[in-house]
Amino acid sequence: MKQFVFKRTLSGIPTLFGMTLIGFLIIGLTPGDPIEMELRRLGVSFTAEQVEALRVEYGLDKPLIQRYFIWLLDLFRLDLGTSIASGRPVLELFKEHLPITATLSVLAFVSSLALSLVLGTITAVSQRTSVSTSLYVLTMFLVSVPSFWLALFLLAVFALGLGWFKLLQFGNAQDLILPVITLTLGNAAVMSRLVRERIIAVMSEDYIRLAITKGLSRRAILGRHVLKSILPPLITNWAISFGSLLGGSVIIENIFNLPGLGQLALQAIAERDFAILQAYLLFMGLVFFLANFAADLTNHWLMPQLKEDDHGVR
Amino acid sequence: MVEIPLLQVHNLTISNSAQNNEPLVEGVSFDLATNQRLGLIGRSGCGKSLTCHAITGALRAPLAASSGSIRFQGKDLLAMPFAEKQQIRGTGIFCIFQSPGSALHPSLTIETQLLETAGNVSLHGQAAHHALLQALEAVSLPKLCLKQYPNALSGGMKQRVMMAMALILKPTILIADEPTTGLDVITEHETLQALNVVQQETGSALLFVSHDLRIVRQTCTSVLVMDAGQLVDACDLNQPIAPDCHRATAEITGAMERLQL
Numbered sequence: 001m002k003q004f005v006f007k008r009t010l011s012g013i014p015t016l017f018g019m020t021l022i023g024f025l026i027i028g029l030t031p032g033d034p035i036e037m038e039l040r041r042l043g044v045s046f047t048a049e050q051v052e053a054l055r056v057e058y059g060l061d062k063p064l065i066q067r068y069f070i071w072l073l074d075l076f077r078l079d080l081g082t083s084i085a086s087g088r089p090v091l092e093l094f095k096e097h098l099p100i101t102a103t104l105s106v107l108a109f110v111s112s113l114a115l116s117l118v119l120g121t122i123t124a125v126s127q128r129t130s131v132s133t134s135l136y137v138l139t140m141f142l143v144s145v146p147s148f149w150l151a152l153f154l155l156a157v158f159a160l161g162l163g164w165f166k167l168l169q170f171g172n173a174q175d176l177i178l179p180v181i182t183l184t185l186g187n188a189a190v191m192s193r194l195v196r197e198r199i200i201a202v203m204s205e206d207y208i209r210l211a212i213t214k215g216l217s218r219r220a221i222l223g224r225h226v227l228k229s230i231l232p233p234l235i236t237n238w239a240i241s242f243g244s245l246l247g248g249s250v251i252i253e254n255i256f257n258l259p260g261l262g263q264l265a266l267q268a269i270a271e272r273d274f275a276i277l278q279a280y281l282l283f284m285g286l287v288f289f290l291a292n293f294a295a296d297l298t299n300h301w302l303m304p305q306l307k308e309d310d311h312g313v314r
Numbered sequence: 315m316v317e318i319p320l321l322q323v324h325n326l327t328i329s330n331s332a333q334n335n336e337p338l339v340e341g342v343s344f345d346l347a348t349n350q351r352l353g354l355i356g357r358s359g360c361g362k363s364l365t366c367h368a369i370t371g372a373l374r375a376p377l378a379a380s381s382g383s384i385r386f387q388g389k390d391l392l393a394m395p396f397a398e399k400q401q402i403r404g405t406g407i408f409c410i411f412q413s414p415g416s417a418l419h420p421s422l423t424i425e426t427q428l429l430e431t432a433g434n435v436s437l438h439g440q441a442a443h444h445a446l447l448q449a450l451e452a453v454s455l456p457k458l459c460l461k462q463y464p465n466a467l468s469g470g471m472k473q474r475v476m477m478a479m480a481l482i483l484k485p486t487i488l489i490a491d492e493p494t495t496g497l498d499v500i501t502e503h504e505t506l507q508a509l510n511v512v513q514q515e516t517g518s519a520l521l522f523v524s525h526d527l528r529i530v531r532q533t534c535t536s537v538l539v540m541d542a543g544q545l546v547d548a549c550d551l552n553q554p555i556a557p558d559c560h561r562a563t564a565e566i567t568g569a570m571e572r573l574q575l
Contacts, residue, residue, distance in 0.1 A: 206416040209372045215404025228421050
């Protein structure tokens with residue numbers, strides 16, 4: 001296990017560097033001059049000299065590659081640069097906006113995980129019953145519907161219609177309920193279909209037939225034999241879906257007017273606020289990387305028969 | 315009072331609902347008595363494995379037993395809800411399937427898989443562990459196997475793990491569905507020996523399925539012959555095969571004589 005962690009960490013280093021390089025270059029090559037954009041936005045008149053002076057101040061006069069290395073060195077000192085639009089350090093902005101997004105994503109992730117296991121198991125085990133068919137149709141609907149539509153639908157019904165929630169304002173934890181539900185439903189629908197397919201595939205395996213023939217209870221068959229087989233590929237998918245949840249929260253945060261990372265990023269795109277965008281890309285990459293890393297570790301632990309030091313008695 | 319046979323298969327028909335309910339096994343009826351060792355023989359594809367699967371309840375959709383009954387101690391297995399069937403499976407009827415390679419769960423140790431088997435006959439803790447060791451010894455598997463995952467075991471060893479499960483469960487009826495498929499001759503011999511040990515130790519009635527009369531002779535006293543989904547002949551293996559036997563029986567015995575087996 002230790003060796004596996006060590007190997008995976010080592011092999012992750014080039015990936016992380018690649019991520020910083022691509023993330024930085026993509027943003028850096030975006031058309032539109034951030035200084036001019038910002039000055040126009042502020043509505044002040046400016047001369048070419050003033051623009052040039054500001055460029056020097058923000059280090060934008062240097063070639064892109066040189067800027068990358070400066071940015072990378074700063075990164076090691078946990079300095080993510082300064083936002084042009086607000087003039088505040090990016091790290092400070094992140095600390096301010098991250099908690100909401102993190103809470104939103106983690107809550108949605110955990111609840112969609114639980115919901116997908118339940119939905120997937122019901123639709124797989126009791127096929128051809130009316131309950132399972134209606135659940136299956138419901139998941140199909142939720143998979144097809146875009147999240148912004150679902151968000152607006154929930155707002156219309158529960159905030160506008162029933163008045164259970166406040167509309168478009170963020171004050172306390174209660175205002176996270178609708179956004180979490182929106183993210184959960186979409187994600188759980190996709191994941192439950194995977195769970196269903198995996199269960200159906202595994203149920204026809206010879207070893208499940210043996211478990212049934214041994215006379216094990218339904219609970220032991222599903223809880224031990226089936227679960228242990230369906231988990232590994234699902235865990236990899238869950239890891240990816242966590243990243244997608246974070247990405248998807250950009251839209252949801254904007255619809256529900258939540259001051260999270262997504263809103264910060266979207267605003268930064270509008271303002272060509274390079275430092276924020278580069279940090280955001282790096283953060284997303286890091287989350288994907290860590291989620292995959294966690295998935296690999298869990299799978300390694302779940303499938304001990306894949307251990308390299310397997311001394312058979314054959 | 316007339317004693318009810320242990321297992322009564324009556325007029326069993328298995329069909330494929332995806333293909334116009336075409337019957338694959340039709341009108342199969344036979345009884346299995348306590349302590350009887352019955353062979354079920356026939357060419358590949360004649361429906362003998364399907365008959366086994368119907369008895370153990372391992373038929374997979376779209377295949378299903380469309381008519382007839384399978385009575386275990388008088389109770390119809392086909393009409394039983396899942397939970398009730400699970401009471402009979404294992405201790406009542408246990409089946410050693412062909413393809414031992416895929417029969418054991420790849421991510422559970424042999425110990426876990428044997429322990430949950432022991433748990434099914436209410437053996438726990440020290441008693442279960444003791445039963446495990448006894449079973450392993452009876453099928454001559456080393457103790458080392460317990461901590462292994464199935465991928466570390468050979469095909470013959472996996473099949474003997476299955477036999478160990480049978481030893482722990484002590485089923486009333488033991489079904490062996492071509493348990494020697496894919497094993498070399500020596501392993502085959504060892505497997506059959508282990509099976510005989512299991513049968514003697516547990517006192518189970520045995521239903522042994524094979525396409526090979528030579529193997530059936532080593533384990534059974536009588537044999538049923540299947541051909542094209544139907545039961546066509548029944549022979550006592552202690553007697554010479556009658557000259558007026560069915561064509562399928564003649565083919566199987568004739569082929570053996572020609573090969574001088």
